[in-house]
Amino acid sequence: MKLTTKLLSASAIVSATSVGAVELEVTHWWTSGGEAAAVSELAKAFNEQTDHTWVDGAIAGSGGTARPIMISRITGGDPMGATQFNHGRQAEELVEAGLMQDLTEVAEAQNWREIVKPVSLLDACTIDGRVYCAPLNIHSWQWLWLSHDAYEQAGVDVPTNWDEFVAAAPALQEQGIVPLAMGEQAWQQSGAFGVMAIALAGEEAWRAVNIDLDAEVAAGPAYQRVFEAAVAARDLAADTNVGDWNLATNMVITGQAGGQIMGDWAQGEFQVAGQVAGEDYTCLPGLGETQVLDTGGDAFYFPKNDDPEITAAQLELAALLVSPEVQVDFNLKKGSLPVRGDVDLEAANDCMRKGLDILANGNILPSGDMALTPDVQGQIEDLMAEFWSDPSYTAEDAQARYADIIASAN
Amino acid sequence: MSSAEHAPAGPDKRPIRLFRNLWSKIAAIPMILVSVGIFVGGTIWTIVYSFTDSGLLPRLNWVGLEQYERLWSTRRWLVSIENLAVFGIASLILTFALGFLLAALLDRKIRFEDTFRTILLYPFALSFIVTGLVWQWILNPEFGVQSIVRGLGFESFTFDPLYDSSKVMIGLLIAGLWQGTGLIMVILLAGLRGIDEDIWKASRVDGIPAWKTYVVIIIPMLKPVFITALVLVTSGIVKLYDLVVAMTSGGPGISSEVPAKFVYDTLFTRQNLGQGFAASTMMLVTVAIILIPWALLQFRGKKND
Numbered sequence: 001m002k003l004t005t006k007l008l009s010a011s012a013i014v015s016a017t018s019v020g021a022v023e024l025e026v027t028h029w030w031t032s033g034g035e036a037a038a039v040s041e042l043a044k045a046f047n048e049q050t051d052h053t054w055v056d057g058a059i060a061g062s063g064g065t066a067r068p069i070m071i072s073r074i075t076g077g078d079p080m081g082a083t084q085f086n087h088g089r090q091a092e093e094l095v096e097a098g099l100m101q102d103l104t105e106v107a108e109a110q111n112w113r114e115i116v117k118p119v120s121l122l123d124a125c126t127i128d129g130r131v132y133c134a135p136l137n138i139h140s141w142q143w144l145w146l147s148h149d150a151y152e153q154a155g156v157d158v159p160t161n162w163d164e165f166v167a168a169a170p171a172l173q174e175q176g177i178v179p180l181a182m183g184e185q186a187w188q189q190s191g192a193f194g195v196m197a198i199a200l201a202g203e204e205a206w207r208a209v210n211i212d213l214d215a216e217v218a219a220g221p222a223y224q225r226v227f228e229a230a231v232a233a234r235d236l237a238a239d240t241n242v243g244d245w246n247l248a249t250n251m252v253i254t255g256q257a258g259g260q261i262m263g264d265w266a267q268g269e270f271q272v273a274g275q276v277a278g279e280d281y282t283c284l285p286g287l288g289e290t291q292v293l294d295t296g297g298d299a300f301y302f303p304k305n306d307d308p309e310i311t312a313a314q315l316e317l318a319a320l321l322v323s324p325e326v327q328v329d330f331n332l333k334k335g336s337l338p339v340r341g342d343v344d345l346e347a348a349n350d351c352m353r354k355g356l357d358i359l360a361n362g363n364i365l366p367s368g369d370m371a372l373t374p375d376v377q378g379q380i381e382d383l384m385a386e387f388w389s390d391p392s393y394t395a396e397d398a399q400a401r402y403a404d405i406i407a408s409a410n
Numbered sequence: 411m412s413s414a415e416h417a418p419a420g421p422d423k424r425p426i427r428l429f430r431n432l433w434s435k436i437a438a439i440p441m442i443l444v445s446v447g448i449f450v451g452g453t454i455w456t457i458v459y460s461f462t463d464s465g466l467l468p469r470l471n472w473v474g475l476e477q478y479e480r481l482w483s484t485r486r487w488l489v490s491i492e493n494l495a496v497f498g499i500a501s502l503i504l505t506f507a508l509g510f511l512l513a514a515l516l517d518r519k520i521r522f523e524d525t526f527r528t529i530l531l532y533p534f535a536l537s538f539i540v541t542g543l544v545w546q547w548i549l550n551p552e553f554g555v556q557s558i559v560r561g562l563g564f565e566s567f568t569f570d571p572l573y574d575s576s577k578v579m580i581g582l583l584i585a586g587l588w589q590g591t592g593l594i595m596v597i598l599l600a601g602l603r604g605i606d607e608d609i610w611k612a613s614r615v616d617g618i619p620a621w622k623t624y625v626v627i628i629i630p631m632l633k634p635v636f637i638t639a640l641v642l643v644t645s646g647i648v649k650l651y652d653l654v655v656a657m658t659s660g661g662p663g664i665s666s667e668v669p670a671k672f673v674y675d676t677l678f679t680r681q682n683l684g685q686g687f688a689a690s691t692m693m694l695v696t697v698a699i700i701l702i703p704w705a706l707l708q709f710r711g712k713k714n715d
Contacts, residue, residue, distance in 0.1 A: 064679045067678075067679065068678035068679065071466065071678075071681075075467065090681075092466075093465055093466035093467050093681070094466065094467075097467055184661060184662060185659075185661075241551075241552070241573070373465075373681070374679065374680045374681045374682075375465070375676075375680045375681060375682040375685070377680075378675065378676070378679065378680035378682075379484075382484075382485070382486045382664055385660075385661065385663045385664050386485070386486075386663040386664045386665075387663075388663065389575060389661065389662040389663030389664075389665070390575065390663055401485075408480075
């Protein structure tokens with residue numbers, strides 16, 4: 001009975017709304033606690049500030065599960081109203097095939113080129129001078145999370161850079177603490193390698209390999225140092241027996257592990273565990289070596305639609321996502337950084353502030369998602385999965401194969 | 411064969427071949443369209459596009475054999491093929507050995523046969539995903555077999571196949587056998603039940619021991635049943651995917667990758683249709699290598715009858 005009443009009243013509300021109000025289905029893969037709280041901020045803003053209704057299309061699993069579903073819906077002629085993708089080349093071919101709504105009008109009206117910081121996020125949305133996506137947040141990979149508890153037990157100071165981290169490892173191992181927690185999943189291993197590459201090979205060499213696809217640099221001495229460090233890191237992580245990244249983060253939280261290389265989404269785990277940045281844990285951007293962050297994260301794309309009312313609603317949502325209030329509300333819940341420099345995150349903690357400072361100084365790089373196609377990233381993941389799981393895999397062999405992949409990339 | 415074919419046709423009223431059994435032919439049209447359109451058409455489409463550089467979306471930009479050259483120089487593909495061969499051969503031999511052994515034991519007119527049959531067939535009712543998850547827990551060194559045996563006092567006991575790249579296929583094989591042997595047992599048992607009692611009586615009169623009767627007389631008589639079971643088992647092996655995803659997701663490293671997982675990952679998460687089509691075409695070739703001899707066997711068998 002109750003349900004029937006609810007349905008009746010719901011349909012009454014729907015039919016009573018003004019002409020032009022549409023239900024906009026939005027698909028995304030934000031399903032963990034903090035992520036769901038963040039996305040509900042978007043829904044709230046959209047429902048309150050426009051005539052339209054947000055229909056939540058969360059797809060459980062990770063991006064790897066969700067993206068094929070989204071892409072097959074778009075290519076199969078059943079487009080949703082809006083959809084999440086990561087910044088970068090994931091939706092590039094969909095745009096080239098003319099399946100995405102052009103947002104240039106909104107971008108120019110709102111002056112995105114001036115307000116979006118770093119502007120590379122907008123460049124990642126821009127193809128042939130037209131804007132096809134609305135950037136939403138920034139996530140960066142370049143963080144080393146350190147457990148104060150673990151270093152206290154071992155009686156050594158908390159490291160401030162990678163070399164100190166490696167030097168402190170034997171003291172941790174004596175206490176039965178794993179120096180480096182590393183989840184046994186290809187994306188984590190590949191991501192950690194990417195972080196080490198930027199920190200240890202330096203920005204110039206990283207750009208040459210990832211953006212100019214220069215295989216000679218990939219085979220050269222700068223990257224040799226990275227692969228040697230990766231072999232050392234593999235030994236430090238040898239006693240980790242977990243798969244998921246948050247389980248590895250939990251080892252750092254509980255002091256079973258000294259540190260973990262993971263993106264800033266790990267911060268949510270520390271917050272949920274009630275830990276305070278600077279007191280219970282330390283974060284070192286760029287492994288304490290190179291103060292530079294990559295600027296991955298999420299953007300919304302709007303598949304083309306036949307219905308002009310839906311198109312109008314899409315443009316309204318695009319404008320809303322970049323607006324200052326939504327940027328603050330969403331990013332505080334998500335633990336990510338806003339895409340515009342002119343908003344104030346008063347509630348941001350120690351680690352987020354470090355990130356904001358680096359962004360403000362302009363020490364940024366495009367993310368791997370922006371530079372390399374999913375195909376090339378997949379090949380690198382395969383290489384890293386094998387390299388990290390096989391202690392007999394030498395740095396020279398891995399580097400040679402890495403250079404081959406870069407040489408064949410496009 | 412229908413009775414119509416044997417109906418005596420008058421010399422002046424010979425039915426046209428095409429219109430014989432007209433209604434059954436009309437009824438079969440949708441099926442024919444589906445199988446030609448979807449199966450054959452889809453297969454040809456896939457093979458054609460495996461010679462292009464299609465990425466996320468298919469496009470006809472010819473690159474010749476490039477996708478195949480890249481495929482056969484990709485380590486993950488080579489590891490996948492090797493894993494499939496190891497898993498396939500071991501699983502074929504063991505499924506048939508165990509399945510036949512269990513079927514023969516059940517056929518000895520034991521008590522509670524129904525109960526045993528149900529228990530042995532039951533794992534087949536579970537999907538590979540459930541099977542994989544269950545065995546992942548059982549084989550987990552932290553709280554599975556290893557920790558139980560260690561708890562009994564054998565401190566140095568080590569059994570963690572899923573965390574050791576040289577043994578991971580054994581872990582998959584255990585789960586696969588647990589799930590699949592019951593079905594083969596039931597099929598072979600049905601075959602055994604079809605053997606005439608007189609054959610057993612005759613062999614007993616001649617004083618031939620039971621095991622020898624099985625090997626020399628019964629198994630050759632069961633040839634058609636074995637072939638059916640063989641096709642079922644091999645097609646299950648070639649499409650091995652969900653068990654791996656549930657148990658190891660290809661790890662540790664890439665040591666338990668299989669071709670079907672390579673195809674899925676390449677097509678959908680890596681947005682490289684051309685490469686994925688090349689890999690699935692190679693899988694089709696593998697299946698054809700298995701199916702063509704079977705089809706020939708069946709065909710020849712019919713002629714001889």
